[in-house]
Amino acid sequence: xxxFEANGIKLYAVSYDDREALAAYAEARGxxxxxxxxxxxxxxxxxxxxxxLIDESDVPFFGIPNPGTYLVDEAGVIIDKFFPRxxxxxxxxxxxxxxxxxxxLRGEAPGVGAGDGEVRVEAFxxxxxxxxxxxxxxxxxxxxxxxxxxxxxxxxxxxxxxATQVSVTGPSGFHALKPxxxxxxxxxxxxxxxxxxxxSGTVDWVIPVYADSDLFPAGEEAQSEIQLDVTVRYQxxxxxxxxxxxxxxxKLKIPLAGMEVPSLMGxxxxxxxxxxxxxxxxxFAQLNERQTRSRNA
Amino acid sequence: xxxxxxxxxxxxxxxxxxxxxLRQIPGPDLATGPEIGERLPDFDLVDHTGRRVSLHAxxxxxxxxxxxxxxxxx
Numbered sequence: 020x021x022x023f024e025a026n027g028i029k030l031y032a033v034s035y036d037d038r039e040a041l042a043a044y045a046e047a048r049g050x051x052x053x054x055x056x057x058x059x060x061x062x063x064x065x066x067x068x069x070x071x072l073i074d075e076s077d078v079p080f081f082g083i084p085n086p087g088t089y090l091v092d093e094a095g096v097i098i099d100k101f102f103p104r105x106x107x108x109x110x111x112x113x114x115x116x117x118x119x120x121x122x123x124l125r126g127e128a129p130g131v132g133a134g135d136g137e138v139r140v141e142a143f144x145x146x147x148x149x150x151x152x153x154x155x156x157x158x159x160x161x162x163x164x165x166x167x168x169x170x171x172x173x174x175x176x177x178x179x180x181x182a183t184q185v186s187v188t189g190p191s192g193f194h195a196l197k198p199x200x201x202x203x204x205x206x207x208x209x210x211x212x213x214x215x216x217x218x219s220g221t222v223d224w225v226i227p228v229y230a231d232s233d234l235f236p237a238g239e240e241a242q243s244e245i246q247l248d249v250t251v252r253y254q255x256x257x258x259x260x261x262x263x264x265x266x267x268x269x270k271l272k273i274p275l276a277g278m279e280v281p282s283l284m285g286x287x288x289x290x291x292x293x294x295x296x297x298x299x300x301x302x303f304a305q306l307n308e309r310q311t312r313s314r315n316a
Numbered sequence: 317x318x319x320x321x322x323x324x325x326x327x328x329x330x331x332x333x334x335x336x337x338l339r340q341i342p343g344p345d346l347a348t349g350p351e352i353g354e355r356l357p358d359f360d361l362v363d364h365t366g367r368r369v370s371l372h373a374x375x376x377x378x379x380x381x382x383x384x385x386x387x388x389x390x
Contacts, residue, residue, distance in 0.1 A: 029380040031371065033361065036388045041364035044388035053363035053374075054388065062359045066349040068384060072340045080338060084384040085346055091356050093377050102348040105326045105341055106386060115381050154328070194327065231327030283390055302389040 020052065020112055028119050035060045035082045037309065040302035047296040048279065059313065060084070068102075079303075079310040090119055107154035108229055113146035114158065130160075131249075133267040138171070139164040142249045142269045144228075150276035151193075151245070153235040156227050159195065159271075161185050161251060163222040168257040170217035173203040177211075181254035181264040185224050189247045192233025198226040234275060235292075247271045356382065 023030045030052040034041070041054040060082040063069050068084045075081050087102030088110060099118045101110040130143025141164075143149070146157040163171060163183075176182040187195040201223060203216035235241045249271055254264040282294035283303060324334040325341060332339055350356060360370045371382070 023381065027378055029375050029378045030383070031369070031374075031380060032383040032385055033359075034385050034387055038362055038364055038366065040389050045364045050364075053365075053367070053369055055359075055361040055363050055369060057359075057361055062361060063384065065359070066357060066384070067347055068349040069347075070342075071347070072342060073338065077338070083386045085342065085348060086383075086385050087348060088381055088383045089350070089356055091375075091380050091382070093379060095355050095372050095375065095380075097350060097352050097354055097356055100348060100352060102346060104344070104346055105324075105328070107328050108326065109385075119379055119381065192327065232323065232329035233327065281390055299389050306387075306389055 022116055023052075023112070023119075026116065026120060028116070031055060033057050033062060033084075035063065035084075037302070037305060040297075040305070043297040043302065044295065058309065075314070078314060079306045082310065088115055090115060103156070107231075109155055111146040111155045111157060114156065117145075117158075130162075131269045131271050133269060134164075134265075137166050137169060137262060138253070138255045138265070140251050140253075140267050140269070142247075142251075142271050144271070144273055145225075147276070150274045151228075151230045151234070152276050152278050153230050153232055154278075156229050159187060159226040159228045159247070159249070161224040161226070161249060163218070163224075163253070165219055165222070165255060167220075169255045169262075170206065170219040170257070171222065171253045171255050173200065173216040173218065176215065180261075181252060183218070183224075183253045184251070185226070186250045187226055187228070187247055190234065190245050192231050192235075193245060193247070194229050194231065196227040196229075198224050200224055230275070241275050241277075244272050244274045247273060 020030055033055045035057050037058055038056045041056055045054055057063055060069060063084040070083050070085050073081045085102060087100060089097050090099040092098045103109060130141045132139060132141040134140045141162045143160055144157055145160050147155060151157060172180060172182045174182050203218055205214035206217045207214045249269040251267045255262045277292040279295045280292045281299040283299045319329060321333045322329045324339060330339055358372050363369050
């Protein structure tokens with residue numbers, strides 16, 4: 020992945036596949052970083068991430084890991100890890116890159132914005148080139164850019180003042196999870212105890228989102244895009260005055276994209292998905308044979 | 317089999333019923349291996365080109381992302 024290389028981050032992937040299958044996959048997907056073969060799941064076991072919900076007798080499925088990613092620093096110490104509970108909900112490469120660089124990169128797709136010179140509010144989809152696929156998590160970012168001196172509020176907040184709220188709705192099949200908020204700073208005002216909790220400058224609310232199968236119905240061409248309704252309510256104040264609380268309704272159009280899927284067991288690529296160009300059936304048979312032999316050994 | 321039988325708790329539809337043993341979703345006690353703050357355990361594996369790779373030696377002084385995935389085949 021060129022962006023990882025360009026940022027000095029080495030990339031490695033490990034699975035229980037044979038070297039030959041990994042070579043075919045790397046060629047089909049144009050992958051240049053190492054795909055490491057752990058055919059008896061020895062490393063997977065040593066790490067303690069063997070999937071134990073699958074029974075040992077379930078050949079060839081037994082032996083896979085709980086899938087996830089570790090991010091390590093220059094000394095090889097883990098600085099972050101991503102292990103979603105659902106197999107389809109993997110982190111996108113962009114999220115891993117963001118974590119590695121400690122920053123949120125701008126989305127490649129245009130966002131929508133509202134506001135003025137005091138407070139600008141923008142919403143954009145970050146990751147995957149601004150497209151949504153069935154499964155990989157993306158981040159919907161609501162970015163507030165405040166004029167110097169202004170702040171907006173987090174909870175808890177006294178009666179009569181408006182805390183910042185963001186809600187996102189989309190069509191059936193679209194999921195928005197709990198947002199990650201940056202930490203607030205305390206604002207002490209004479210006569211007010213406890214202090215207020217505020218954000219200033221550029222404030223990013225990061226909402227993990229994903230699409231399930233409803234947006235990609237089997238055997239049909241999916242829609243080319245969906246619309247998300249992002250409602251943002253906030254109140255901006257400086258040390259002397261407060262602006263009138265505002266509600267912005269942003270409509271964000273997100274293109275849907277297909278994925279590369281194995282052509283296997285009659286599951287072939289449908290709709291916008293494309294089949295990975297390798298003989299998955301042959302490698303699956305080899306995997307089956309190898310796992311059966313190890314089990315009987 | 318209806319679409320509903322094939323849809324799991326997260327909303328994904330698969331070729332097998334959601335209740336099938338191969339479609340079980342781990343609970344919150346999902347084992348995720350070494351923790352943040354620990355050194356990533358070293359390993360020695362052959363990559364897809366046949367090159368032997370010792371993780372920390374190969375990584376040198378660079379940051380790295382190590383991805384454990386299900387399979388390139390299925």
